[in-house]
Amino acid sequence: MPNFLFYFLILCCGTGFLVHKNWTAKESSGSSRPVDFKKFQKNYLFVYFCVMAGDWLQGPYVYALYSSYGFDQHDIAVLFVAGFGSSMIFGTFIGSLADRFGRKKFCLLYIVTYIASCLTKHVNSYSVLMLGRLLGGVATSLLFSVFDAWMINEHNARSFEGAWIGETFATAIFGNSCVAIAAGLVANFASEIAPLKNLRGEDFATSNDGGVFKGGFCAPFDVAILVLTLGGAYIQNNWGENFGHSSGGSVGADDTIKVLKKGFDSIVYNPSILLCGMISSLFEGSMFTFVFMWTPALQPSAGEDETLPFGLIFAAFMVACMAGSSLFTVLSKSLPIEEISKYTFVVAALSLFVPVITTSYNLIFVGFLVFEGCVGMYFPAMGTLKSKIVPESQRSTIYNIFRVPLNVIVLGVLLTKMEMSTAFFCCSAMLATAAACQFKLVAVLKEKDDSKGGEGGAVDEGGDEESLLH
Template sequence: MSMCSRKHCSTAIVPERLLTFHFRVTICIVSNSQPSYNEPYFKDYGILMLGRLLGGVSTSLLFSVFESWLIRAHADAELPKQCLAKSFSWAAFGNSVVAITAGLIANNIAHAGPMTPVTDLIYKGGYLNPFDLALVALLFCGFGARFLWEENYGDADTNGEQSNGKGRVKWYDGLRNAWTTTVRNRDIFLCGIISSLFEGSMYIFVFMWTPLLKSFLKAGDDDLPFGLIFATFMVCCMTGSSLFSILVEKFPVEKLAVVIFAVGAVAMAIVAMEINETMSFLGMNLFEITVGMYFPIMGTMKGGIVPEDKRAAIYNLYRIPLNFIVLFSLLTDLTPSISFTLNACMLGVATLAQSVLTKRRLETTGQMKDTNDSIPLLEPKGSEDVDAPPPV
């Protein structure tokens, strides 16, 4: 549903309310994922699938609508162009801080007591305790957004399109127009390929780092402190976002992306070789640093490449090949070594694709003496909409 209408992916706010709006959108979208937390308590496959379905919907909203609204908010508030990169950098940094705290708390409360059955179908305690705490946090977010903040309805549709004769665009028109724009514009297409390859490797990493580290355990060794390891990864992500905020002042995001993807490919190759547990763990941490830099880099690049009126729909299209990559990895039952080798190959392809995209952007924007030249500013609220895709 987040793909369907331009007015759902743009908003108009005044500068002094931009920060409040940022927090409000974040809380509202995260609150949408609340129903998916109910499924771990039930030993029933149907409920499990329902929870995953709801979690998938909320994840799609989180990774598309939030960026769409944030980019539009910067344009409507007429903020300096470099503020967009800074906003994404601070968002990645804050996300890492929260994740570190959550990982440490989850690790402690997960071992507070064993998981025990309440009935044959319902369980409690143990590894379910972090889900209890997450549910409470999400409820507070939902109530806070509902009662403390004013509603934001976004822009009205002003282009006069009436696909069904009732003044409303049909739900599939947004997706169809987004597809047409993506395949006709090489920059948008390359951006989607790159994001799908990197994020696909990231999700495969999420699934596979645990079995790989477990494979190094010897008989009699204690179980791994998963919460502490996760917190370590998030520290690396925070480091990456901090590095981005420094480097973006000197280099265009397109050139930074080429280096980051290449470093990520090397990191995955180190993990895939399985030299020893230390080298594998160091390779994982190096990859997490690139993850921390990736999100502000890609958010900034997409902000300057993807057209505003189709942004949310195109962002959701980008997630389709990503899901196929993850499904392929899971359904083929690949070993950790092969999975990380696949990651290294995908990141290598992403590096080549980013090199092509960087060359095209250089030719389009000139020498890109600073980062601002590579981030075109959107037209503020009230400007005339342009439905045609950017020239190839």
């Protein structure tokens, strides 16, 4: 078995070095950001960390809770498939509504929807749990679209420098990794305070019916509700509203379809947006596949009588992600983000090819850590690229359309029993394709820049919306 503690400590030292390098570089350059920007950034990041904590708190306990209720592996798999299917179908429409009626409202809708999903976990009823998965799928689509859309719109509306968006994304990813580690510890503590029992005090084994349960694996969901409520209250009191499409008025099915069609047209007829969407789907599809596959990939290293130190491995992954976001901050000071992204995808493809060509668990684990580092670099880089390329009026709509092929990939992984080496080969191939798309995207942006006489670099291609459709 690999010495997971050794790798964790090495990562902590490396991450500490990168953080110190960033801090000293900022201090020596004297390039302090304006007070207004710092206030805006904190205003966004507080909410972002709350909503991500709500997600991290419950994530590790969903399968465990379903299993505790006595459902078999097939029943649980159907619940997971329903969640991703819901995200794929309903999330696409919800994104277009957020652009029209306001991103703040739909950030609050995320809070309400995810709290409702958490509440369903207390009921040992398959139909109620299915409803919870459907609500959770909708909430996931909102989480990864409307919050970014709100922040980018506010950033631009306040006339902050475009390059500072990357700083906000990098800080968000770094902090999110810290939140994930803390959430794991809190959730573990909460789940052990009291055993899982129904309201009459009976545990599952002695209960004669389904009923409503509390304690045990339900507790992390209750903590998530508290954190989400805090985030929702902060949004309500401190965030302003912003829109993509003009606000006001009622909207019917025809209007929603028109908005979706416009979003699809913007993707199809603008090579930059299309490539951006392909890259997002391929990378994040590989990332979700990795989430499902890393445990069976490493489990044999523990032998028959031992279990993997899951908490330590997860913490190592999160620190690697923190190192990646810190490295992005260092590199972005001297390299264009488009260039950083190219080599991030190449390294990611190579890292997940390691399990295909070797059975050395030390090498496999190092490959996994490198991939997590690439994840830490990917999110701030892609967040910045999408902020430049995707038109503001359709941002939430297009972000959710990007998630459709991602959910198709995830559903394919859930429904297909692939060998481990085959799954990682597919991941590596998707990442290599993403790298090729990124090289093409750089060429497209350069060609567009040259055609404008070199003005402004890789600017927002969504500025002239009508030109996208011709």
